Amino acid sequence: MTREDTRLKVFGAAVELIAEQGYSATTVDAIAERAGVAKGTVFYNFGSKEGLFSELLEHSIGRLAGALSSAAVGETALEALDGVVLGQLRFFEEYGPFARVLLAEMWHTAWQEAVARLRERVLGVYAGVLRRAAENGEIRADLDVETAATAVFGMVLTVSIEHRVLHPDRPLTDVHATLVDLMHGRLR
Template structure:
């Protein structure tokens, strides 16, 4: 198994375990066992539990941000906004445990969690801020819109709605959820 495949398995195992048990209660042994790798492999690749979690948070956040960037790429601003909302819903639908981790752990103060919150702000929420900034510049959104707060609000709204959908109403169609979110956004943001 290559380094990328190993990292992917470790990412999945760690995220699931943290979502189930919390950060403090999750051990490297449990992660290694669930990922199907030797404990030594974890330490060889990362050095410590803290380094493992830091690297895996960065990896997950970058994957999340890349998904959002790809959705927005080359789109007209309001179409890009809809595409990013859809991409966030889809990513959370596929990586529900990671989204739970972001809500439960990433906004804690100090250390790796503060670093993770900064990465979410810079990379994932930053994609939304860029889309909103372009929409304001194109005259598609009101000129006095605070794009930083707006981007955080959209990101948080979609994250919360997506988790509620996956937890309480998984049978609902993602397109229906996205359409409702976009109706809400159009009513609140469009000039």
């Protein structure tokens, strides 16, 4: 197993445990046990629990930003926005525990650097598409795109968690269609 494989196993174990019981209650011992590695392996790779969580956030935010950027396609900016929403839904369908970690843990003062990266890299995808839509006359020109980007991201995050926990049998395409209808009605 490569070092990168080990790090990914530890990331997976950490995000699951933190989603289940919170950052404070999650121990390095529990993460190592869940990942099937020695406790020393966690410390060797990350230095500390805080280092692990910081790198976990960086890794996950990067993957999320990449998924949203790849999904931002369409002939119009609104189509690209719809694609970004679907990309976020699909990402959190696959990485549900990370959605719960974002909702519960990201807003603590200790993780402000990670929040700044989330704003820049993830919310930046939404803001860019919304800005383009405003410039093209597809949505209101006076829209505060930064606030709208945060609102749309938060709405999709919350709906993703609810879908995964309460309505896993509901087709993701139906969830997406409802979100798109809501957004289009308010953006125009």
